[in-house]
Amino acid sequence: MNKDVEQSPAAERSDAAEKLFSCMCSGNCQSRCRLLVHVRDGRAVKTSMAPFPDERYNRVCLRGLSHVQRIYDPNRLKYPLKRVGARGEGKFERISWDEAIDTIVTRFKHYQQVYGRQSVAFSAVSGSEAYLNGAYSSFRLANAMHATQTEHSLDMSDTHGLGRVLGTGNTWNQSNDRADLVNAKTILIWAANITDSHPHDWRFVVEAQQKGARIVVIDPRFTTCAAKADQWISIRPGSDPALALSMAEVIISEKLYDEAYLLKHTVAPFLVREDTQRFLRQSDLTGIVPEKKSPDPYMVWDSAANEARILDLVEKPALEGAFDVSGIKVTTAFSLLKKTMAAYTPDHGGRLCDVAPDTIRNLARLYATNKPASIYNGFIQYDNGVQTGHAWGILAALTANIGKPGASVGHIGRVGHDINFAKLFFPEGRPNSKLIPWVYLKEVLKSGEFRGQPHPIKALYIYASNLVCNATNQNEIVNTIFPAMDFIVVADMVETDTTRYADIVLPVCHWFEMIDIVQGPFHPYTAISEQALEPAYESKSNMDIYRMIAKGLGLGEHFDYTDEEFIQMLLDNDTARAEGLAWERLKEEKVIQTLPTCWVNWQDNKFPTRSGRMEFYLEDPKPRLNCGVAIDQSREHLPVFAPPIEAWPDNPLYKKYPLVYHTVRQRWRLHSQWFGTPWLRELDPEPFASINSKDARQRGIEEGDIVEVFNDRGHVVLKAKLSEAQRPGMITVPKGWQRDQFIAGSYQELTHDYVNTTSYNQCFYDVLCEVRRYSDAKAG
């Protein structure tokens, strides 16, 4: 080699023959990669990795490099369609945009007049996370119409559990920047398959490992990151909260906790009233309830004075103990925690998790002593996710593994602090649209009520989402929810499992055919996504579609803005101005840094909870969303192990369906996006059910056999792949394939739509099934 080109400069530039545009890959992997889109003769011919100012955040993956085939996908919807056959039959006829919009406007007007303004519902998930034309694009119209919106009910159970401890609520803003992982000495990768789902974070883990950090992967399956880790702990599917609680027991009983941190930054010393389960406050003793905004100080136990005193007045409150304060029986929150955790000895936790007790002891010791330690967790897909998240918060609080470089817990989501969503979303200055969790929609349709008020819904407008493919219990969606709708519109880029059920199908632009603005969270930048291409065929941007609908509904005044004017509404706030985040500058520079690199959350140990501390004890646990359904608070002050709602050996159903069913995310698709991309299908041509050889042998299944995976809700038929990576007793089927890519059925027929009224979350892995050779199934 005579050239040394180790440093790849961003040397590619636009010229007369090839124009380059700065665009953002805006999917819900959330990596938000910056891409250069290369355009020759008006056509995209290549996407390439575009640099961020700090090289550590440069990133692209196999999907980002396949956009050319998504833009020119043979499944691309070319023009508006109306249904001519039965719903789901897939028979459509081309119509004009005028006819499509007229039909939608006439129907929407009719339903709103007859059944009330809430009778039209918009439903999006995460088809694009760009701020203007992505999955939030209907918010302005929905609020102008006073329409209903469905909330996605995804990835929110552990988020809620940990979010209640941190005070972060319905956001994912919990962890440090992922680049900060290099500062950790211990990293627990828990229920996350980073190498498939967030490959760009892997380099930070490796860097930490090369500096001597210990990497432990907690996952039932042997994933690629399990193979690369220093230790892999295969737990029984759905036993995650038991492992976390048992670790907490070890940390408490072996006194490995950080007492100073607990006293200063958590509710550990707060006194919990035995009668009300709430924290003891000054007003409980004085009888004088303070004015609304005045503080009502928390009381703690002053051992020196042998009395309860106001928190701020006590230098070192008691960590443990039960006391009588003027006749009120109280116990410190830490003592309650200790008592609750005492049940989860490593012996008991080990039985629940199917791991050796010493493995739990050593894991707890490692996390508590080899600091700083970070928990890089995925989303818990079982009904007990809330408890898992809550327990993770307890682990971080006990060990002070939070608020420092290398010490972090939870999901990443520090975005939007400099975005004025309200100005764009609420044209009348206030939210007018009711939000119904997707998992609760069936209940609303059945009862006709929401929060005790009549709430009929007659029309569903689905966009940025392939619901039929991605939401749980497919047969219930198509056989119960859809038939309850008089009218269904689906706006998408390509034909999907969902467009088949539409009455009207609208063709939407690819991301690079419209302008937008995109932020992290997996990098600290805000970036423009330029319009590199003219919309293909007759496709339109989401906002252009809403402009037409709004005009027809007489709401045109709210949409008399260009996309750039809408984006400027988002940037109209003091934080953005202080950061220099301005649209003109973004157009010029393409990328603006809006967060520090390697940022650390909670460095000041001030948490957005009521007390400002980590509230591992919840005095007033609330459901994630208010659907007017009360929860049993007594079960949620502290986490206890609740088995998964279905996927657990004690479930009688287990005798009939002894395999836990995981529908896993793989690098070949993003949810269902890229399902038909030819380059990726060359590498990953068809779905496989992965089974451990032991389970396969018992059922006479061999490599490549066509098998039926089934339960009482439905089935999927596909080839079997024998893989020791699967823990015996479980089966995995990759997610995102469309119905016609399976031999029969769909992977999503098997999942259930049980409603947990605390988390309102779809729990994809909390599912039991059985598998048999398809030839046997057909033979009956």
Place this chain on the structure above:
Amino acid sequence: MLVDITRCIGCHTCAVACKQGNNLPKGISWNRVLTHGGATMDTPHGVFPNLEIQYLTLNCQHCENPACVKACPTGATYRREDGIVMQNYDICVGCRMCIMACPYHHVRSFNADQPAYHLDFPVGDRQVKAQQKGTVSKCHFCHHRVDEGLLPHCVEVCPAKARFFGDIEDSGSAVSRLLRAQKNTRLLVHHQTEPSVYLLI
């Protein structure tokens, strides 16, 4: 080129970058990702829970003593001064002697038919030469990029930062430094072709 297989996560980003950048026809891959483990892709070796899996990317090894060059009757396969082993489609007669001579499996591809594509216009780098029916094609380290001071596609995009490209004769280069610091090997050295692709292990 140097590939750190301890870092490689088998994500196939390199394979797709190559496919796009070099506008490879349907079914042709110059850079493949092999599973070193069980019988099929992404399956480990061993019995649960005692398992192992590694990934190995395989492209033309750009040998210093290339068997393919010696075997080529027309000079279509030749070695550039900087070490890149090239393939000239215009004078390749499709005899496939190079494929026979090469000790590495499937790093060279033969276009038996007219190359077919998923799209009806060329994608990727504009400098890429159109592949021809009846000729052999293979990785050329993205020579057109190297000549402009850019990294080969597969190296530039690697999310795991497992791929490196540089001058091994320059003792200060990153590849030289890494080779000094970490245990490494090359594939099938007993064939004495002196491959230029090193693996950190």
